[in-house]
Amino acid sequence: MLTEAELIQIRRHLHQIPELALHETATHAYLKAVVDQLPATWLTVREPSELPTALLVKVAGSQPQRTIGYRADIDALPVDETASCSFHSMHPGVMHACGHDIHMTVALGLLIYFAENQPQDNLIFFFQPAEESESGGKQAYDLGLFTGAWHIDEFYGLHDNSDLPTGTIGCRLGTLFAGTSEVNVTIHGTSGHAAFPHRANDAVVIAASFITQIQTIVARNIDPTACGVVTFGKMTAGSIRNVIAGEARLEGTIRGLTQDMILFIRQRVSEIAAGVAQTYNAQIDVTFNQGGYYPVENDPQLTANFIQYMQRAADVDFQETPPAMTGEDFGYLLNQIPGTMFWLGVDSPGALHAANFQPHEGAIIKGVTAMRGFLTDRMAH
Structure with a gap:
């Protein structure tokens, strides 16, 4: 020894x-x-x-x-x-x-x-x-x-x-330890001149609405005695201050103490994305990647x-x-x-x-x- x-x-x-x-x-x-x-x-x-x-x-x-x-x-x-x-x-x-x-x-x-x-x-x-x-x-x-x-x-x-x-x-x-799953979201709107917002479909506004609604998953969909986390730590959109962004990308993580919790959060993220897309007449693509990071x-x-x-x-x-x-x-x-x-x-x-x-x-x-x-x-x- x-x-x-x-x-x-x-x-x-x-x-x-x-x-x-x-x-x-x-x-x-x-x-x-x-x-x-x-x-x-x-x-x-x-x-x-x-x-x-x-x-x-x-x-x-x-x-x-x-x-x-x-x-x-x-x-x-x-x-x-x-x-x-x-x-x-x-x-x-x-x-x-x-x-x-x-x-x-x-x-x-x-x-x-x-x-x-x-x-x-x-x-x-x-x-x-x-x-x-x-x-x-x-x-x-x-x-x-x-x-x-x-x-x-x-x-x-x-x-x-x-x-x-x-x-x-x-x-x-x-x-x-919790399990973790990556979540990537791409929002497809329509770019345009900042002075004519009615001719565009602002991906930043759509992203803001989406992120706000995501907060309700943990706050209102999960038992307060259970544990779940959804965090979007990165957002990329736009190129200059006077052009409305036509696309936004969000990168985040989902965490839960059980695999069922992770799958439930993923389902709600997808449902919210579909609802926001319909509300704003936009396309929102959501992908998940968990790999081997199970609870x-x-x-x-x-x-x-x-x-x-x-x-x-x-x-x-x-x-x-x-x-x-x-x-x-x-x-x-x-x-x-x-x-x-x-x-x-x-x-x-x-x-x-x-x-x-x-x-x-x-x-x-x-x-x-x-x-x-x-x-x-x-x-x-």
Whole structure:
């Protein structure tokens, strides 16, 4: 098993080489180099050509009753790091602002331990590209990477949490993260001279009416005790102040704690678009793209087992956490394979995705210790 200092050195190296979705070549090479140094007695390594930056490592169990999967995402974000440290990102404009360097390091710590101490059940470690975009989890599943000898019976994964104390394990029954769906709206009106509005069909006015009515979905169509979000964060229209815009484009996001909620909001967005189009005699095109970003809905029984272990483990600080409206493509994998996602507290002064995100490295060894204990306990039952 690695020492805390060795784990921190791995994390700092990974932090220096952040790469965007599906371009994680140096990250993949480093992970593979670490794996190549391990005892190979029980290991099988897979580098799928269909998803070349992914890496899967199987540890054969001594008396396997099941195959347990553990996932760590490996991509970074297009964020320019502002925190000052000796292991600053070497790639300008790219940073591990979501803490995937922490995720990978915990996974490597677990893998190294079980490579040296044969587990009872089979373990598959999945170092997954493209979590932040491109739905890497869905791509892997749809490519059949978890079939045959690589079938996984139950899946686990963590996400660091800047608000929880360092090393705290957080989890809950039900939904941990919301699902997300992109929504794009194009409004086709008629351009014209600003002085003759009656001869045009103002796409900006239509867009304003549409956005205003969208606010009624959450305010008036959703149970106040439920959670749903519709946000249009970008609007593009027009070219000059004295020309009425003939087209407007809106880009937004829909979030919900259940897939049914997301589908309901999407339906209402489409219905409102149709109504506004008729009112203004315009054409409104709406498209949705969810990809693999389904709600992270934890399996009831597996998660109850997980929480019970963490609550009674003497070396674990556990907190039950509320659901969050952030998105995660592990939700797609949990929609296909039962499992549990949990938080690892990193007590950062900067929030997730922020340029000053600075996770506390003391969380790494605590995460490895908690999951090593859980997996060992899980395999005994």
